[in-house]
Amino acid sequence: AALRCGCLPLEIEKGRLRHPKVDLESRICQLCNCGAIEDSTHFITTCPAFNHIRCNLFAECSLLSPNFYSYPSIQKNHFILTYPNQKISNYIYSMYIHRKSLTHSH
Numbered sequence: 001a002a003l004r005c006g007c008l009p010l011e012i013e014k015g016r017l018r019h020p021k022v023d024l025e026s027r028i029c030q031l032c033n034c035g036a037i038e039d040s041t042h043f044i045t046t047c048p049a050f051n052h053i054r055c056n057l058f059a060e061c062s063l064l065s066p067n068f069y070s071y072p073s074i075q076k077n078h079f080i081l082t083y084p085n086q087k088i089s090n091y092i093y094s095m096y097i098h099r100k101s102l103t104h105s106h
Helices: 011-017 042-047 048-064 072-080 086-104
Strands: none
Touching: 042 048, 042 072, 042 086, 048 072, 048 086
């Protein structure tokens, strides 16, 4: 739910709430070396820090939507955030907990 309402502390949100605001292109993921803006699409579909969880998440999604792997990242993100499935929610929660452990260790 926090991810859906923009309350998860991703750089996209943290930068928006800082004073002065951080430019959008400077809200870079601190967990990988991709240089990508850390938004929900990056967090859910591409950040290497979560590959081990994402593998299971995507497998679950492909059971629900056989063409899931062929979706572009933004469509995968939308599917994951809008499909009402407890297993998907559990994977997202696992990603959140893993992110929290990584950011508290910095």
